[in-house]
Amino acid sequence: MSQKPKSRGRPSSQVEREPGGGGEEAPSTSRGPGGAASQRRAQASPAPGPRSQKQLELKVAELVQFLLIKDQRKIPIRRTDILRHVVGDYKDVLPELLRRAAERLEYVFGYRLVELEPRSNTYILVNTLEPVEEDAEMRGDQGTPTTGLLMIVLGLIFMKGNSIKETEVWDFLRRLGVHPTKKHLIFGDPKKLITEDFVRQRYLDYRRIPHTDPVDYELQWGPRTNLETSKMKVLKFVAKIHHQDPKDWPAQYCEALADEEARARPQPAGPSPATAPAPTLSPVS
Amino acid sequence: MQGNTRRTGVMTDVHRRFLQLLMTHGVLEECDVKRLQKHCYKVHDCNATVEKLEDFINTINSVLESLYIEIKKGVTEDDGRPIYALVNLATTSVSKMASDFAENELDLFRKALELIIDSDTGFASSTNILNLVDQLKGKKMRKKEAEHVLQKFVQNKWLIEKEGEFTLHGRAILEMDQYIRETYPDAVKVCNICRSLLIQGQSCETCGIRMHLPCVAKYFQSSSEPHCPHCNDYWPHEVPEVFDPEKERETGMSRSNKRPSRSRQH
Numbered sequence: 001m002s003q004k005p006k007s008r009g010r011p012s013s014q015v016e017r018e019p020g021g022g023g024e025e026a027p028s029t030s031r032g033p034g035g036a037a038s039q040r041r042a043q044a045s046p047a048p049g050p051r052s053q054k055q056l057e058l059k060v061a062e063l064v065q066f067l068l069i070k071d072q073r074k075i076p077i078r079r080t081d082i083l084r085h086v087v088g089d090y091k092d093v094l095p096e097l098l099r100r101a102a103e104r105l106e107y108v109f110g111y112r113l114v115e116l117e118p119r120s121n122t123y124i125l126v127n128t129l130e131p132v133e134e135d136a137e138m139r140g141d142q143g144t145p146t147t148g149l150l151m152i153v154l155g156l157i158f159m160k161g162n163s164i165k166e167t168e169v170w171d172f173l174r175r176l177g178v179h180p181t182k183k184h185l186i187f188g189d190p191k192k193l194i195t196e197d198f199v200r201q202r203y204l205d206y207r208r209i210p211h212t213d214p215v216d217y218e219l220q221w222g223p224r225t226n227l228e229t230s231k232m233k234v235l236k237f238v239a240k241i242h243h244q245d246p247k248d249w250p251a252q253y254c255e256a257l258a259d260e261e262a263r264a265r266p267q268p269a270g271p272s273p274a275t276a277p278a279p280t281l282s283p284v285s
Numbered sequence: 286m287q288g289n290t291r292r293t294g295v296m297t298d299v300h301r302r303f304l305q306l307l308m309t310h311g312v313l314e315e316c317d318v319k320r321l322q323k324h325c326y327k328v329h330d331c332n333a334t335v336e337k338l339e340d341f342i343n344t345i346n347s348v349l350e351s352l353y354i355e356i357k358k359g360v361t362e363d364d365g366r367p368i369y370a371l372v373n374l375a376t377t378s379v380s381k382m383a384s385d386f387a388e389n390e391l392d393l394f395r396k397a398l399e400l401i402i403d404s405d406t407g408f409a410s411s412t413n414i415l416n417l418v419d420q421l422k423g424k425k426m427r428k429k430e431a432e433h434v435l436q437k438f439v440q441n442k443w444l445i446e447k448e449g450e451f452t453l454h455g456r457a458i459l460e461m462d463q464y465i466r467e468t469y470p471d472a473v474k475v476c477n478i479c480r481s482l483l484i485q486g487q488s489c490e491t492c493g494i495r496m497h498l499p500c501v502a503k504y505f506q507s508s509s510e511p512h513c514p515h516c517n518d519y520w521p522h523e524v525p526e527v528f529d530p531e532k533e534r535e536t537g538m539s540r541s542n543k544r545p546s547r548s549r550q551h
């Protein structure tokens with residue numbers, strides 16, 4: 001294979017034009033292929049004047065891409081990271097940027113941008129499209145093989161009155177061949193998955209139970225769970241794996257029904273409550 | 286929603302699910318894109334009139350425009366299969382690749398890209414790429430790790446590997462077209478027929494012009510004695526066949542074990 005001698009110098013200004021070119025894990029505009037960083041630094045100090053529509057549009061685009069990429073890891077996105085990696089000196093218009101990004105995300109991609117908990121300054125994307133099983137084979141990534149395990153744990157928590165001791169979780173999972181200390185073929189390190197990963201993703205809350213000896217922890221649903229799924233859906237999942245009907249658990253069924261109603265109440269007549277868990281889709285266009 | 290009233294259709298959940306799933310792939314061949322479109326209609330609305338793929342994509346692109354994202358259509362450089370990739374048009378925005386790879390990995394990609402662009406054939410041998418690992422920015426990388434990273438680039442459809450040599454995947458060409466032209470202005474090659482970026486193809490031994498294999502195939506489709514479109518000298522390479530999706534379906538041959546077209550040339 002013949003190669004031409006290298007003739008081209010690479011002036012340092014080109015470094016920023018290269019794909020990526022950053023360091024840390026988090027995606028950041030300053031390491032994107034473009035020269036956004038230098039541009040931003042140059043205009044950083046003076047008080048921000050009114051921006052053109054074009055500038056705002058570009059910022060919204062960056063924000064949307066940032067949120068989409070971050071969401072793939074299912075880690076809630078912190079406002080401080082949004083400010084640091086995307087917004088920069090557009091801080092004064094952050095609410096406007098977030099509003100526009102949310103509108104685009106929902107209209108174009110079918111993702112709702114929601115604050116994880118009120119005033120938490122942490123955001124997640126909730127899919128407004130119902131998942132269907134056939135999606136799995138249409139996906140390019142592996143999807144989430146751990147979803148099944150998560151649903152089992154969520155089911156356990158709900159069936160046990162919305163809170164369960166960690167020891168009970170392992171007693172149950174052991175019967176399914178999932179041990180806290182043994183590497184699992186699909187789930188890897190199950191202990192880490194349940195008590196760290198799902199917790200960081202905010203599907204689960206994990207708390208030490210006070211005054212226990214030996215120390216024990218309890219698990220509850222995290223805020224993401226309430227946004228992405230519902231008691232009724234989890235109950236239906238539990239019923240399905242037991243080949244039974246949700247109504248076979250009257251207490252849980254009533255609770256799930258009440259939950260459905262509570263979810264339906266605050267929203268104005270939405271098109272289909274089933275497609276949108278918490279607050280319904282705001283009508284677009 | 287701001288006025289995106291073109292002659293394109295209306296975004297529906299069918300389009301949204303399609304886009305969500307396409308995003309998980311990054312790039313897909315046309316037949317898979319059609320399968321995906323069918324799937325999404327089946328999920329949401331069996332009775333809806335199925336938009337023609339081109340219109341369907343246009344509808345989505347019309348709302349992606351303000352986000353500097355586009356579903357771009359291209360063809361594979363070796364055999365001209367149509368592919369669709371979700372590409373990022375804003376040079377300032379967060380890149381998918383930058384978020385998936387560490388600094389030293391991105392630098393490895395850059396090195397590979399440089400070797401590929403500089404090469405005559407559009408291929409860089411893994412040995413040549415791996416020889417550069419000591420020069421990488423960021424964390425130190427051993428050759429073994431670098432081999433692994435190269436495989437990751439292949440899995441993520443940024444590179445294609447053929448017999449120990451690497452070239453750019455159609456996805457990378459679609460996504461980085463502008464970047465490559467700007468960064469390597471005197472090393473880039475352009476196809477004499479379609480004028481777009483050329484990484485691998487055939488070249489005239491007399492005047493040196495280059496052509497994509499699919500462009501060669503189409504250009505010489507009906508000529509028994511091919512001559513260079515530029516200098517009219519005899520075209521000394523084997524003329525590949527035009528990609529035919531129908532024929533493809535019949536033979537049902539697998540992409541992965543196809544012989545590289547490069548090796549068929551004399």
Ligand SMILES: [Zn+2]
Binds near residue numbers: 476479480481496500
């Ligand atoms: Zn061409």
Ligand SMILES: [Zn+2]
Binds near residue numbers: 490513
């Ligand atoms: Zn010629």
